[in-house]
Amino acid sequence: MTASHLSGHLPADHALSPAWQFKRFPAIGRMLADYPARDLWDTDFARLPAPLARQRLRAREFAERYLVPAAAELDLAPHAAAGTCHPLARSILAEAGRQGWLSYFLPRPLGSMAWRTLPYAPIWQSTLIVEEFSRACGGLMLLLSAHHLGVMPLVLGGDLGTILRFVAPVYRACERGDPHLVAFAITEPGAGSDAEDGHGASLYHPGVIATPTKGGYLLNGRKCYISGGDLAKTATVFAALQGEGMDSWTCFYVDCTAPGFRVARTELKMGMRASGAADLEFTDMFVPTDRIIGGLRNGWALNRATLNASRIPVASMAVGFARAATETAVEFARRYLLGGKALIHYQDVQLHLATMVAETRAMRSLVWQEARHAWRPRQLDASLCKFHATDRAQHVCEMAMDLLADHGVQHEQRVEKIFRDVRLTRIFEGTNQINRLSMMEDWQGQLLAPDRPVGV
Amino acid sequence: MYIEADDAKLLLAEVGRFARERIGSAVARPETPVDVFVLDALTREARELGILPQEGAGGGFGLWEGTDDAGGMALSLGILAHVGYANAGIAVAWHRSALARWLSAALGAPFDAEDLHATTLVPTGHFGLARTAAARWIKSADQSDEEVALLADWLDRTAHTTTVIAPSPWSTLFWPVWRDGLIAWQRADRSQLTVTRLDAQHGLDELAAFAVRAGAGASGTATPDAGASRAIFGQVLALDMIGLLAIATGAVTRGHEMARDFAALRTQGGVVIARHPAVQQMLSEIEIARRQAEAALDGFAKPIGDIDIGTVAAARAGTHPLLCHAANQVVQIHGGIGYMRDAGAEKIVRDVNMLKLMTGGTREAHAFVAGWTGTFA
Numbered sequence: 001m002t003a004s005h006l007s008g009h010l011p012a013d014h015a016l017s018p019a020w021q022f023k024r025f026p027a028i029g030r031m032l033a034d035y036p037a038r039d040l041w042d043t044d045f046a047r048l049p050a051p052l053a054r055q056r057l058r059a060r061e062f063a064e065r066y067l068v069p070a071a072a073e074l075d076l077a078p079h080a081a082a083g084t085c086h087p088l089a090r091s092i093l094a095e096a097g098r099q100g101w102l103s104y105f106l107p108r109p110l111g112s113m114a115w116r117t118l119p120y121a122p123i124w125q126s127t128l129i130v131e132e133f134s135r136a137c138g139g140l141m142l143l144l145s146a147h148h149l150g151v152m153p154l155v156l157g158g159d160l161g162t163i164l165r166f167v168a169p170v171y172r173a174c175e176r177g178d179p180h181l182v183a184f185a186i187t188e189p190g191a192g193s194d195a196e197d198g199h200g201a202s203l204y205h206p207g208v209i210a211t212p213t214k215g216g217y218l219l220n221g222r223k224c225y226i227s228g229g230d231l232a233k234t235a236t237v238f239a240a241l242q243g244e245g246m247d248s249w250t251c252f253y254v255d256c257t258a259p260g261f262r263v264a265r266t267e268l269k270m271g272m273r274a275s276g277a278a279d280l281e282f283t284d285m286f287v288p289t290d291r292i293i294g295g296l297r298n299g300w301a302l303n304r305a306t307l308n309a310s311r312i313p314v315a316s317m318a319v320g321f322a323r324a325a326t327e328t329a330v331e332f333a334r335r336y337l338l339g340g341k342a343l344i345h346y347q348d349v350q351l352h353l354a355t356m357v358a359e360t361r362a363m364r365s366l367v368w369q370e371a372r373h374a375w376r377p378r379q380l381d382a383s384l385c386k387f388h389a390t391d392r393a394q395h396v397c398e399m400a401m402d403l404l405a406d407h408g409v410q411h412e413q414r415v416e417k418i419f420r421d422v423r424l425t426r427i428f429e430g431t432n433q434i435n436r437l438s439m440m441e442d443w444q445g446q447l448l449a450p451d452r453p454v455g456v
Numbered sequence: 457m458y459i460e461a462d463d464a465k466l467l468l469a470e471v472g473r474f475a476r477e478r479i480g481s482a483v484a485r486p487e488t489p490v491d492v493f494v495l496d497a498l499t500r501e502a503r504e505l506g507i508l509p510q511e512g513a514g515g516g517f518g519l520w521e522g523t524d525d526a527g528g529m530a531l532s533l534g535i536l537a538h539v540g541y542a543n544a545g546i547a548v549a550w551h552r553s554a555l556a557r558w559l560s561a562a563l564g565a566p567f568d569a570e571d572l573h574a575t576t577l578v579p580t581g582h583f584g585l586a587r588t589a590a591a592r593w594i595k596s597a598d599q600s601d602e603e604v605a606l607l608a609d610w611l612d613r614t615a616h617t618t619t620v621i622a623p624s625p626w627s628t629l630f631w632p633v634w635r636d637g638l639i640a641w642q643r644a645d646r647s648q649l650t651v652t653r654l655d656a657q658h659g660l661d662e663l664a665a666f667a668v669r670a671g672a673g674a675s676g677t678a679t680p681d682a683g684a685s686r687a688i689f690g691q692v693l694a695l696d697m698i699g700l701l702a703i704a705t706g707a708v709t710r711g712h713e714m715a716r717d718f719a720a721l722r723t724q725g726g727v728v729i730a731r732h733p734a735v736q737q738m739l740s741e742i743e744i745a746r747r748q749a750e751a752a753l754d755g756f757a758k759p760i761g762d763i764d765i766g767t768v769a770a771a772r773a774g775t776h777p778l779l780c781h782a783a784n785q786v787v788q789i790h791g792g793i794g795y796m797r798d799a800g801a802e803k804i805v806r807d808v809n810m811l812k813l814m815t816g817g818t819r820e821a822h823a824f825v826a827g828w829t830g831t832f833a
Contacts, residue, residue, distance in 0.1 A: 076655060193725075197724075268796060277796075352819065410654050410667075411655035411656055411657060427795055
């Protein structure tokens with residue numbers, strides 16, 4: 001684009017353009033009014049603490065080098081049989097492992113987290129990475145991110161011994177370039193929301209049962225829609241104890257190569273196709289007692305703490321998708337000519353893009369605001385972030401498709417894939433309806449407190 | 457040939473049976489789109505049953521044959537809604553080929569039964585709806601030089617590629633072109649065009665997406681006189697927009713039934729989810745979108761000459777996003793299974809999105825309405 005200014009706007013050097021005149025203000029005025037017109041990504045980059053900014057840049061570089069070139073091919077690839085992995089995805093997993101993207105929730109030497117980022121909440125660090133990966137490819141982002149969800153109960157529910165015994169070897173393997181993925185298995189056929197909502201769980205009859213046996217437990221039952229479950233070497237599986245209800249839920253750290261474990265199928269999904277969603281079947285699968293995480297009957301709380309930790313990063317997926325959709329729409333508007341001029345020069349297109357940018361940056365502000373303080377993420381905040389950001393992100397993706405109109409249906413234009421990818425974020429980690437209820441559940445103490453005003 | 461409303465209802469009941477039983481069985485696996493052979497066989501069946509136009513220039517009650525009377529329009533809209541209920545991709549294929557046949561008749565050009573299998577149509581230019589210019593041109597309003605230039609560019613088939621969504625073996629394409637200040641119609645053989653098959657498009661999996669550009673020697677252009685040019689273009693655009701809305705309404709009707717059935721069976725929190733206000737609210741939103749779309753379509757059950765293109769564009773701009781939202785709520789009610797291709801719900805979202813984006817999309821429909829109704833100095 002070579003025009004010096006957009007149609008309907010004054011050029012930067014016009015007498016009525018304020019920006020150049022700010023530079024002529026007296027010193028105090030300059031200090032308070034003159035601003036650099038940076039790229040928006042760079043603006044937020046500059047606002048981050050330096051260690052996090054560096055991490056964000058590294059994530060962007062990795063995503064652009066490895067994820068972007070593979071995104072379309074993996075999205076269009078035929079549905080892979082359970083347990084198989086596209087060679088392209090496998091090589092990306094290995095490289096991601098070597099670069100530390102599969103081990104960043106613990107500091108060195110246990111994981112890959114840089115010491116200089118230790119002062120910042122790991123969830124904040126995670127949101128920066130997840131946004132960059134989502135912007136590049138939803139499926140590959142999920143392939144790389146679901147693993148952290150699987151590891152989370154080991155970190156939250158275990159002591160240092162658990163971390164040394166289970167997490168450290170996983171991270172070491174990943175960093176060697178031999179990815180050891182961990183899956184998080186809560187959802188059961190016929191019970192997506194009951195695994196994510198306390199009231200529902202209280203009335204649900206569990207489907208995966210752990211029966212005591214000598215030295216451990218036998219797992220029987222089925223989990224479904226387990227992201228990354230098809231490639232996982234181990235999994236954190238939540239099961240009820242024989243004869244008891246959901247309040248007996250217990251987290252078992254299972255070896256996916258052990259007898260009795262089977263990946264029954266993987267789903268043919270609408271989007272995020274580079275990542276498998278697997279049905280896991282347990283048939284008298286023996287799990288030793290020393291692989292119970294967090295203690296017997298503590299699984300429900302561990303599950304909820306894990307979801308509290310994961311929902312802000314899910315919201316950052318939404319930011320990444322909205323950003324990708326907006327950037328794609330902006331590029332289209334800059335390059336596509338109608339009536340001899342680029343679409344970006346039309347006022348209605350400018351209005352449309354302005355709304356998309358505002359939505360995206362509002363989402364990022366919300367996510368960073370919550371993530372910054374998410375050392376102990378509150379359920380209310382995490383759920384609010386998740387449902388609001390993902391709902392709005394889908395809207396932004398729809399706006400991108402609307403802007404491209406007839407061209408928006410083309411796979412080559414990317415936005416239709418982004419839409420298919422973002423659609424899942426409104427469903428997994430609790431549907432957005434469940435997340436709204438989850439927020440209210442956590443808030444009820446304040447709402448019902450007599451004679452106390454409620455602040456918002 | 458005119459048809460009474462009651463007779464149209466009886467015929468539509470038959471169409472509904474055909475759609476549910478014949479098309480429904482052919483498309484029973486939503487993750488596996490029908491191939492071109494099945495589509496062709498269904499097209500022949502529909503032609504033999506009179507759902508699609510017969511040989512010659514009209515005289516039947518097939519799709520877009522009776523556009524000069526209310527009953528015929530109601531019949532066509534009902535056909536598209538029924539077929540869209542069963543499968544939106546097949547409905548679009550039939551809609552566009554029947555519209556090509558309607559256009560041929562309007563232009564006095566021959567169109568035999570086999571053409572119905574091989575001809576498709578694009579009613580718009582390479583992007584959007586030419587902002588306000590197309591609407592103002594249809595209305596015969598004075599055009600500024602800028603608007604004329606915009607229309608010429610919008611319909612320049614050699615300078616720009618146009619997205620075509622059609623059954624993959626199509627061999628003839630109707631599209632509007634700009635000729636000396638008028639909109640003419642080019643009936644181009646595929647061999648005259650530069651056609652690039654695109655990757656899998658967003659939805660309507662039974663069809664394929666192409667980027668098409670006219671070759672320098674593309675011929676076969678019919679240019680009506682000025683009055684007819686405006687009327688025909690406006691009517692083709694109106695019929696296409698109404699048709700896409702009818703198909704989307706049918707698709708969402710199917711989704712609504714799926715969502716209701718699922719909500720009546722699936723339990724959460726110890727009760728079927730239909731008893732949860734969260735789900736009731738989503739079902740209501742689907743119902744409201746359907747009712748709004750059906751009311752809009754009812755309003756278009758009148759002779760094409762009485763239909764106001766501005767009203768059509770406004771209805772599309774106002775209603776189609778609601779249908780997209782409704783389709784999304786169908787997925788949301790299903791939860792995780794709704795995201796999986798073998799369940800069918802996500803396909804409805806993709807299909808309804810596609811229908812919204814075709815024919816210039818709905819974003820520029822606002823500019824079109826402004827051009828139709830606005831005052832310009």
